Amino acid sequence: MGANKLPHGGELQELYLSAADASAEKLAARDWPSWDLTPHQLCDLELLLNGAFSPLDGYHSRADYDAVVSGMRLVNGVLWPIPITLDVTDAFAAQLSAGRRIALRDPEGVLVATLEVGDIWSPDKAVEAQNVYGTTDTAHPGVYQLLNNTHSVYVGGQLRGVEPPMHYDFKHLRNTPREVRERFRKLGWRRVVAFQTRNPLHRAHQELTLRAAHEAEANLLIHPVVGMTRPGDIDHYTRVRCYEQIIKHYPEQTSMLSLLPLAMRMAGPREALWHAIIRKNYGCTHLIVGRDHAGPGKDSNGKDFYGPYDAQDLLRQHEVELDISMVPFRLMAYVENRAQYVLIDETNDDDNVLHISGTELRRRLQEGLEIPDWFSYPEIVAELQRTHPPRHRQGFTVFFTGLSGSGKSTIANALMNKLMEIGGRQVSLLDGDIVRKNLSSELGFSKEHRDLNIERIGFVASEIAKHGGIALCAPIAPYARTRRTVRETVTSAGGGFVEVHVATPLEVCESRDRKGLYAKARAGIISEFTGISDPYEVPETPEVRIDTSEITPDLAAHRILVKLEGLGYIR
Template sequence: KKLTAGSSKVALRDPEGVMLAALHIEEVWQPDRAAEAKAVFNSTSKAHPGADFAINKSNAWYIGGRLEGLQAPSHYDFRTLRFTPAELRAEFARLGWRRVVAFQTRNPMHRAHVELTFRAAKQVEANLLIHPVVGMTKPGDVDYYTRVRCYQLLSSKYPQGTQKLSLLPLAMRMGGPREAMWHALIRKNHGCTHFIVGRDHAGPGKDTDGKPFYGPYEAQGLFKKHESDIGVTMVPFNMMVYLEAEDRYVPDDEVKPTDRVLNISGTELRQRLNEGRDIPGWFTYPEVVHELRRSFPPRSQQGVTIFFTGLSGSGKSTIANALLTKFLEVGGRPVTLLDGDLVRKHLSSELGFSKEHRDINIRRIGYVASEITKNGGIAICAPIAPYDATRKHVRQMVDPYGGFILVHVATPVEVCEQRDRKGLYAKARAGILKEFTGISDPYEVPADAEVTINTGELSPEEAAQQIILHLEREGFIGVSGAAA
């Protein structure tokens, strides 16, 4: 159906099909998505999650208009921690809180965050609202279930009756300075009078050249410029660092040149969790470490997906079966083989071989592999998977739950054609088979493979052993393939 301004309505539904709202369409237009990304994020880089979504993942047509709400979305988790803006304002009135400073976060909180929020509340003589985002955040972030359990453990670290935890269902855009102002407006609607803006607020990290997308305190500068328009007072803070000799946290602008400063980045924390290494008490609390280790066990206890890619006849299935046999021989961990032909038979029998259908097939394999990985198993996938973007999508599906090892079986097309027992290459050359990878359809050679195998130089058993050695080196399995 063609949508037209002034005469169409669109139903907005949740994933289960429940209608939440109706959009009365007043505008229909085709945006300049690159210009939009540049205006909002000051970037058109694929490395910027918000800009990448706006340019490459949002729809080509936009609609806008009056939104008619019908019912609020249903949430079945942490229900006692979810408040609408009106409910939270009423709660503040009931508690007698007239000044409330909000703290926005998408990460677990540690000792530095507790010290920062305590100082901020004390500085402006306000009560504290810890208001973490529980919607879409930056790829690779800790899932919100784990984060909320960590937040709940921290209530005892504050003076009784001075802080409240409430969850904010919000999809972050990682828009830096502009997003900081947006976050403040949201907190104003929830009844807050002050808002903490720290270092690199809502920043997406660095671009492909290793340069930060935004200055470390650029958000504070833009916020200060518009503070009176927003109607919320900013509480600026520098990054908190630990002084080893004094056993305390201070803002980094209070550090003297002679002070010895300690810090652990989010990347280092994840590495320590993956490797089962110690996380020091000066950095976080033992109960938070325990909760993080429940969700992020060391690599030797994580699931892993081994994803083969290569031309038809390259030897993927043969190596995958050899690898499966080696894992089954050792035992100790569930292993599932998702071979291309088997998946086509059992999960994707209705699909053809167009690019669209191939992408759907690979995404189905990725979804199944991510579920296996999430539950601590080993998924061995052996499709052709010719398209780089689809392989990257599968990696993104699996990465939050465990390891992802891309194995490129780099057998030349001439060798694959010589091995062709099914006669597929001959049919493709004759034009009988359309869209055949390597002949009439491209194969995009991966630049991000963890393991590359040349079957002209290695037997299937040697190739499987090469993969096992890589898994051992990365810590996913113990010596000789055993569960560590």
């Protein structure tokens, strides 16, 4: 088992040009088509350029893509379980041809890399989802990202790195594979066990990682993901501050913390293989693999997407080929009468086993309840409490959706007045018509423009909630995908989200028709009108569902207020 050996048997594949060549590339790239990378794409590109995705020297060709999707191997036989492609729009792809060069830029317009175009194709995303994720259920966040937020055309080709993506945070912890390997060499670490995480670490995690390192006779690399994780996860800034606190409680010179800017796919077994390849490229000899490693939870029918040990089983099949050993994640429990953590399968009937689940931890944070010292270190608890205050001190969004004339704006206005009467937080009403006038006046009513309008509302709401305010949004928002995007935008910014479906029947809405819109839609004067010539996708699981043909706006607002109180957002 060698820390310097790579899983594919080749060299670490860094793709950066020399300083002189990079300067020349910048000049030449001024005349090339330019693509602004999404956050997801920027994560992939950084790990392609710095060698974490060795042996890849760019984005998959179509042949490699097909081989990876169907059989987890490149055309040359090298094991690679996750397709790495650059997705672009049809309009951008129309400018391209094989051999043409593309400038790849970050959100600020900085040239990060260039791409010599190889293949251009439109993938069958349903096949990719089924093979890579084992499902086409959009309750899976990776499948949802693929089917709804990935552009329609893939581009393969060879990359040339111009300069690394810029990070202004935690620069002392952002190390490339070569830098991590050099650190291991200087410290004399020949055996290193990596721990993959996307959550804060508590005492049980410390105990299991120490035990894993001891059993493997290895040093420990805490290697958390700080790129794209699962929607709803704690932000990486908070998590890294927690990691910096817990690393102080490990024995000196036994452990190291470094950050991984990975865009996770939550692909379960395939992702476990991917994580092993990446960690081997970073110089590790062992990887801790947990129960349901990189699993996204349950599907639309309430069943787990993957079996609890599927990831361990798949990695065990390939660990010799990858030259990296799996260390199974073993559950630890705090035994009060022994005053220590022990393996859960080593407890007996006389033991008083204490446990706090992730759900229970979130509840305690939301309600401002005590989190005991046996569970986590006080400084970590304080950090979590500082950035995740109780719900009654958080900002949140109430997002109304329903047909035109359903009563959304009326209820939202009534709720705004009730919340302002209570006081304590600023309240902003983002009514559909007002937003159209002041924020989206240049947009039409095509599906693309309606989606963009709703996404703008979601962005503004997320900023309001992030700073502790209350945002009341009252657009029609007819499409489920866009509503989910808004929910993720708000919650990822740290705000709460409550969806209210104003489920007033179409015939009632049409009878109200104060603006004459339904009459014009029936006459064909207005095209793509929701409920008449364009569909309204009914929310499946809103927090509140109200029919204003049955109750008054005042009572409807009161019902929402009671729900907010029950959820802990107001007192």
